[in-house]
Amino acid sequence: MNTAPDSPLRRVLDLLQALPEDGLDRVEALGEARELLDEALNEAMARAALEGASIRAVALRAGLSPNAVPPRLARTEPLQAYSTEDGRVIGASLERARYDAEQQRTPPPSATPPRFQKRRRTTGGTS
Numbered sequence: 001m002n003t004a005p006d007s008p009l010r011r012v013l014d015l016l017q018a019l020p021e022d023g024l025d026r027v028e029a030l031g032e033a034r035e036l037l038d039e040a041l042n043e044a045m046a047r048a049a050l051e052g053a054s055i056r057a058v059a060l061r062a063g064l065s066p067n068a069v070p071p072r073l074a075r076t077e078p079l080q081a082y083s084t085e086d087g088r089v090i091g092a093s094l095e096r097a098r099y100d101a102e103q104q105r106t107p108p109p110s111a112t113p114p115r116f117q118k119r120r121r122t123t124g125g126t127s
Contacts (some may be wrong), residue, residue, distance in 0.1 A: 045058045079093075
């Protein structure tokens with residue numbers, strides 16, 4: 001278990017050891033702990049996938065549906081560069097990531113994240 005001072009798991013443990021007594025403060029602290037635990041889970045799933053586990057096996061062990069795993073993998077540091085335009089890591093990109101890791105190659109540069117574009121103004125329309 002990675003409990004380095006800056007790891008999400010270390011921060012979760014610190015939060016849980018110092019839970020406030022006030023109800024709302026406790027809810028806030030537990031919400032923050034949940035987010036950190038999700039981050040740690042995503043990183044662990046990415047590592048397992050890079051080590052050869054299938055997305056289905058990762059999903060089963062994490063208690064998630066197989067469709068929930070690819071977007072989570074795409075948010076992780078090691079697999080972010082291999083995500084598709086819609087923010088998922090698919091089988092082919094996972095194979096490429098495994099190959100690059102095996103060859104000790106750096107991942108391809110990430111595509112620029114999508115930017116919000118305002119809708120163009122139209123005149124008229126329906127009422």
